Amino acid sequence: MxxxxxxxxxxxxxxxxxxxxxxxxxxxxxxxxxxxxxxxxxxxxxxxxxxxxxxxxPAITVRDICRVKGQERNSLEGIGLVVGLNGTGDTDPATVAMLARLTQSLGGSIGTNAQGFPNVADVAQAANVASVVVSVELPPSGAQQGDLLDCEVNAISASSLAGGRLIAAYMLGPRTDQPQIYAISRGRISMPDADTPTSGVIYKGCKMETNVMNGFFAEDTVTLILDADNASFSNAASVEQAINEINGDASLDSDLGSSESYIEAQAIDQMHIEVKIPPVYKGREVDFIALLMEQPLSNLKNRKVVTINERRGIVVVGxxxxxxxxxxxxxxxxxxxxxxxxxxxxxxxxxxxxxxxxxxxxxxxxxxxxxxxxxxxxxxxxxxxxxxxxxxxxxx
Structure with missing residues (x-):
């Protein structure tokens, strides 16, 4: 030029x-x-x-910086087998034992040992199979039976999962003392990151087998939790003030203004704000929380943060x-x-x-x-x- x-x-x-x-x-x-x-x-x-x-x-509301206690993300985990690999599987004893049991349960031809268990020697040379850890994250609102969610698949010992298909993996909850099966994952593995062939994703590969419901209030109290990036004493006080200012504003809800509709919010610390549910909202807790979350906020103190990802060349400046x-x-x-x-x-x-x-x-x-x-x-x-x-x- x-x-x-x-x-x-x-x-x-x-x-x-x-x-x-x-x-x-x-x-x-x-x-x-x-x-x-x-x-x-x-x-x-x-x-x-x-x-x-x-x-x-634009105006910032309570919803932008707070969540309702109980509406947290939960994860399910499971162990499964991936088949169809191009010689990149593993022959660990645990993988071979899983494959032997799977072959027997599906009616495959496999011998048994003196104790009546599947003979692992019959499948010990399989090179296209790998044991994997499967995980899925449930949304804060929970999940319903029949929902299809993306799940992540990570190899335990295999060198690559490219081209593989996950055989049904039973997904358990985080509590080991309650081994309930919440979902089943299966399907073809996609590789979104070619540089990491030992990790993959199955899009819509996890099917919920039961409902997972997250509660959002305890007795007559709703607890709001500030996001970690916005947690401060001044911001907690601002949320408390914004919610308490709802009282008497009939333009927000026709039920406001009576003694049974009085809303009381109190900041407990720099992260938690407890709000009493008025009697008039008994049975209408969803409406009440919707009202709280849409309240505009002022005088927020944003944390002054610069986020840098040198590997990807990303700079985010507040x-x-x-x-x-x-x-x-x-x-x-x-x-x-x-x-x-x-x-x-x-x-x-x-x-x-x-x-x-x-x-x-x-x-x-x-x-x-x-x-x-x-x-x-x-x-x-x-x-x-x-x-x-x-x-x-x-x-x-």
Whole structure:
């Protein structure tokens, strides 16, 4: 591309983001404090550009950050045999014994030993069979008889499960003292990750044989549990306040406003909020919980988190993560986070009082300029290492 055309293209991109970057022959990454910088904008060079304001975020409700106690995910586990492998199975004694019993139970021709058990020697040379662990995760709402769920299959000793089919595996609950069969898994194994041939998935391969119901209240109390990422004393207090403000608002429910409809919520700690079910909602607990979960929340304190997956090249930056005014030199880029000076307009137009710039604005600008993700990650990690990034770094 012609260099003048390239420069025009970069300038157009920067105009949208309010960022100017200039190429400098810098050999090493440096980050230095910039004491004269106080505003929330990014600039480099001699000219400033205006960034458009962002739209306000949608309203957050109790449902977005809380779940009802009792509505948890549960898992079922089982041991099974996979057949049809292309010589990648295993000949472990446990696998051979399982195959012998299966052959006998299905009416296959197999000898018996002196004790009357299937003769494992008859199937000891099978190379296309493997023993596996099968698992399925039940949704928080539970599962009904006849539901078909995806199940995961993992080899115990086989080198690959590619091309295999799972013979019926009985799925048991998490309590070993209650070995009830909840479901049966079977079917052709799909390999979503070619780099891990010892793990696979059977889509809709687990059929529920009984109902699994999850309760959602105890006596006259519903307990709301904040998600781990949102658990804090301030957020628990905000949920308590939002629910208690329902009282007397007949626009939400015609039954509200009477003494028997009084709703009392109390935050127990930074994660749990207990809510008494009013007498008027006896037998209508579903309606009551629906009312609670749709209440809007304000004054939430979001955790300032940056999530990085270096292997997959993924960076997720929270809106509230801010950085100090700094000057950054990284490879061929020179970036300055600058304050309100003539010719410059801050990026954080929806919050002009914010003293610090947002990391997400910098990330968006770097992405628009096709800066490699690895370099973006290097810049973010160095900002954090030097105390210029105010938030938590999570590396996956």
């Amino acid at each position: 012609n260099s003048s055309i390239r420069r025009r293209s970069l300038n157009c991109t920067c105009a949208v983001l309010g960022l100017v970057l200039i190429a400098l022959p810098v050999s090493a990454q440096q980050i230095a404090p910039s004491p004269q910088i106080t505003g929330g904008q990014f600039a480099a060079g001699q000219s400033g550009l205006v960034a458009p304001p962002s739209l306000p975020p 809106e509230d993560v801010v950085i100090s005014p700094v000057a950054i030199n990284h490879k061929s880029l020179s970036i300055e986070v600058t304050g309100n000076r003539p010719g410059f307009v801050g990026l954080d137009l929806e919050n002009p009082k914010q003293a610090r710039p947002r990391l997400k604005n910098l990330q968006d600008a770097l992405n628009a300029l096709d800066v490699p993700t690895k370099d973006v990650i290097d810049i973010i990690l160095t900002l954090h290492k030097h105390g210029q990034l105010f938030g938590e770094i999570r590396r996956l």
